[in-house]
Amino acid sequence: MYDYLVVGSGLFGAVFAHEAMQAGKTVLVLERRDHVGGNVYCETKDGIHIHKYGAHIFHTSYEDIWNYVNQFVKFNNFINSPVAYYQGHLYNLPFNMNTFRELWDIVTPAQAEAIIAVQRRSITGTPKNLEEQAISLVGTDIYMKLIKGYTEKQWGRSCSELPAFIIKRLPVRYTFDNNYFNDRYQGIPIGGYNKLIEALLAGVEVRTGVDYLKERALYRNVAKTIVYTGSIDEYFDYKLGQLEYRGLHFETERLEEVNHQGVAVVNYTERDVPYTRIIEHKHFESGTQPVTYITREYPAEWKRGEEAYYPVNSEQNQRLYQQYAILGRQEQNVIFGGRLAEYKYYDMDDVIKSALECVHKRL
Ligand code: FAD
Ligand code: UDP
Numbered sequence: 296m297y298d299y300l301v302v303g304s305g306l307f308g309a310v311f312a313h314e315a316m317q318a319g320k321t322v323l324v325l326e327r328r329d330h331v332g333g334n335v336y337c338e339t340k341d342g343i344h345i346h347k348y349g350a351h352i353f354h355t356s357y358e359d360i361w362n363y364v365n366q367f368v369k370f371n372n373f374i375n376s377p378v379a380y381y382q383g384h385l386y387n388l389p390f391n392m393n394t395f396r397e398l399w400d401i402v403t404p405a406q407a408e409a410i411i412a413v414q415r416r417s418i419t420g421t422p423k424n425l426e427e428q429a430i431s432l433v434g435t436d437i438y439m440k441l442i443k444g445y446t447e448k449q450w451g452r453s454c455s456e457l458p459a460f461i462i463k464r465l466p467v468r469y470t471f472d473n474n475y476f477n478d479r480y481q482g483i484p485i486g487g488y489n490k491l492i493e494a495l496l497a498g499v500e501v502r503t504g505v506d507y508l509k510e511r512a513l514y515r516n517v518a519k520t521i522v523y524t525g526s527i528d529e530y531f532d533y534k535l536g537q538l539e540y541r542g543l544h545f546e547t548e549r550l551e552e553v554n555h556q557g558v559a560v561v562n563y564t565e566r567d568v569p570y571t572r573i574i575e576h577k578h579f580e581s582g583t584q585p586v587t588y589i590t591r592e593y594p595a596e597w598k599r600g601e602e603a604y605y606p607v608n609s610e611q612n613q614r615l616y617q618q619y620a621i622l623g624r625q626e627q628n629v630i631f632g633g634r635l636a637e638y639k640y641y642d643m644d645d646v647i648k649s650a651l652e653c654v655h656k657r658l
Contacts, residue, residue, distance in 0.1 A: 296516075296517060296518060296519060297321045297322060297323045297517055297518040297519070298320035298321045298322065298518060298519055299311070299312070299315050299320060299321070299322045299323070299518055299519070299520050299522055300322075300507075300514060300517055300518035300520070300521045300522070301322060301323070301324045301325070301521075301522045301524070302324075302325050302507040302522065302523045302524060302525060303324075303325075303326060303327075303333065303523070303524030303525055303633065303635075304324050304326040304331035304332060304333060304496065304503075305333020305334060305335070305524055305633060305634075305646075306335060306492075306643055306646045306647055306650065307333075307522075307524045307632045307633030307636075307646050307647075307649065308324060308326075308333070308522065308524045308650075309324075309331070309332070309492050309495040309496050310495060310646075310650035310654070311522050311650045311653065311654045312324050312495070312496060312499045313495040313496065313499070314650075314651065314654040314655065314658070315658065316498060316499055320658070322499055322500065323500050323501075323517065323518065324496065324499055324500065324501040324502070325501075325502050325505045325506075325507050325514065326501065326502070326503045326504075327503075327505060327507070327525075328503065328504075329503050329504050330503060331492055331493075331496060331501060331503065332488060332492040333524075334348040334351070334604070335348075335351050335491070335492065335643065336348065336488065337487045337488050337489055339487070340549070340588060341549070341584050341586050341588070342582070343577045343582055343584055343586075343587070343588050344487035344488075344489075344576060344579070344580065345547060345588055345590070346488075346574065346576060346579070346590070348543075348545070348602075348604070349545065349574070349590075349592055349604075350559065350572070350574045350579075350592075351483075351488060351643065352373065352375045352475075352476075352481065352579075353480075353481065353483065353643055353644070354480065354481040354642070354644070355478050355479070355480050355481075355642075355643075355644035356477075356478045356479050356480070357644055357648060358480075360644045360647050360648050360651075361479075361480040361644075363647065363651070364484075364647065367490070367491050367494035367495060368484040368485065368486065368490045368491045369484070369485045370480075370481075370483065370484055370485065371482050371483050371484075371485050371580060371581075373481065373482050373483045373559075373579055373580070373581075374474050374475075374481055375474070375475040375476060375481070375559070375560065376388070376473040376474060376475060376558065377475055377558065377559070377561065377562055377572075378561055378562070379441050379445075379561070379562045379563075379564045380561055380562065380563050380564065380565075380568075381440045381441060381444075381563075381564045381565055382565060384397070385397075385561075386398065386440075386441060387473045388441075388465075388473065388475060388562065389465045389468070389474075389475050390432075390433050390437055390441070390465065390466075390467045390468070391466075391467070391468040391469070391470060391471065391473060392404060392407065392468070392469060392471045392472075393471055393473060394437070394441075395407035395410070398436055398437070398440070399436075404469035404470070407469060408469065410434065410436075411433060414434025414435045414436060415431050415432075415433075415434050415435075417430065417435075418430050418431040422459050423459070424454065424455045424456065424457060424458065424459055425446060425454045425455070425457035425458065425459055425461055425462050426438070426443075426453075426454035426455045426457075427459070428459035428463065429442045429443075429446075429454065429462045432462065432463075432467050433467055440564065441564045442564070443566075444564050444565045444566035444567075445562060445563070445564040445571060446462070447566060448566055448569070448571060448594055449541070449571050449594050450541060450594070450605075450607065451541065451594065451596060452607075452609075456609065457609070458608055458609065458610075460608075460640075461608075461640070483579045483580060485580075487580075507523070507525070508525070508529060519628060520628045520629070520630065520657075521629045521630070522629075522630045522632060523629055523630065523631050524631075524632055524633035524635065524636050525636060526538070526540070526603055526635040526636070527616070527623060527635070527636050527637075527638060528615075528619055530623075530631075530636070531619060531622055533599075535615060535618050535619060535622070536615055537599070538606070538607075538615055538616060538638060539606075539607040539609070539612050540597040540603035540604065540605060540606060540607060541597055541604055541607055542594070542595040542597035542598070542602065542603070542604060543592055543593065543594060543595060543602075544593045544595050545590050545591070545592055545593070546590065546591045546593070547588055547589070547590045548589050548590075548591075549586060549587075549588055550586065550587050550589060551585075551586055552586070553584075553585060553587065554575075554587065555575050555587050555589055556573060556575050556589070557578075558575070559574060559575055559576070559579050560572055560573075560574055561573050569593055570592055570593045571593070571594055572591075572592045573589050573590070573592075574589065574590045575588070575589050576588050576589075576590070603635060606634070606635070606638045606639065606640060608638070608639075608640060612638070613638075616638040630653060630657075632649060632650060632653050633646055634646060637649070
């Protein structure tokens, strides 16, 4: 009998398995996809690492998490500076003096502040939803051109039905600084994300192509403790109802061009363009290959049986999740962890931190 059966080989599962094994425990990892790594997995084509499940940029302010991942792989000095495309014009992101200058042809921070102060007047009190939060942060021009269309296609619902915290992920700055993140540390693993996952899972027994929920009878008793990182409602066979997730689909194209868009990420913020972003993968690692690969990312309704990419953290879904969490706590010898099992909009560093805290509490 194993000490731990880890269901899912994404970052949560891989970190948990690594730490448990280091502490002398026996671990079996099951993964239903045909590869390990969850959503950080990359495919290599023409020497370019293709982020198969969307652009992944590692960023963190936790020094211990930065040191942790650097034990396994070194990171390059990539800084994410995406641009937004709206009706034939490009605007720098996140919202900063470059964006304000492009929109209003102004020169100083005081001019930008004055424009935004007028445009945010309609919002008084604490913003109740994403729309109010966005207008209160950056005013109506930016909301209409760079936020509303992107957000409504990304989430498939109106900005007034979405939680305010989603837009607070983005910095707003009155300086000329196009760094998308405020975090102290940032980069892409040199050699790709698979190197990180392979190092974490080195020496761990892994079976891919196995869906634990379909083979529960076979695997239920193989370990003393199960660490489950799939969707929590699926684990309980949706018995309290279905949580909502946002789906995605990706279309990747090889182009006989050296440099297609000049930057790793372009956001398409108009509602009428069906995709949200085009990723040009080689720019994550300053690739010099003679060809390039781009991926269009299309948001989609999620249906059972498809990959769930984002939890939709509306109040209603949060209430349902809390009910599932209660069932989860009653489940004997099962730990629920990661983006899907905790129904949380976790970044990679948060997931690693959460997995480390979870495993060290038990060892
Ligand atoms: P996952 O990576 O989803 O892993 C869960 C694994 O469990 C999967 O491999 C799944 O196949 C497997 N599984 C599920 N059910 C079963 C089952 N029944 N049996 C067996 N296996 C099962 N974070 C950042 O920090 N920076 C970024 O730039 C960034 N960009 C992102 C872009 C996109 C489009 C998305 C969707 C996410 C992004 N993230 C980013 C978030 C990041 O992907 C997650 O924080 C992290 O990968 C979550 O790890 P996890 O282990 O919780 O989940
Ligand atoms: N967002 C937007 N316009 C943009 C980029 C982001 O309105 O050009 C909003 C959108 O609601 C998105 C949220 O900000 O869901 C968070 O963006 P982030 O880039 O962090 O999303 P992720 O990479 O997690 O999909």
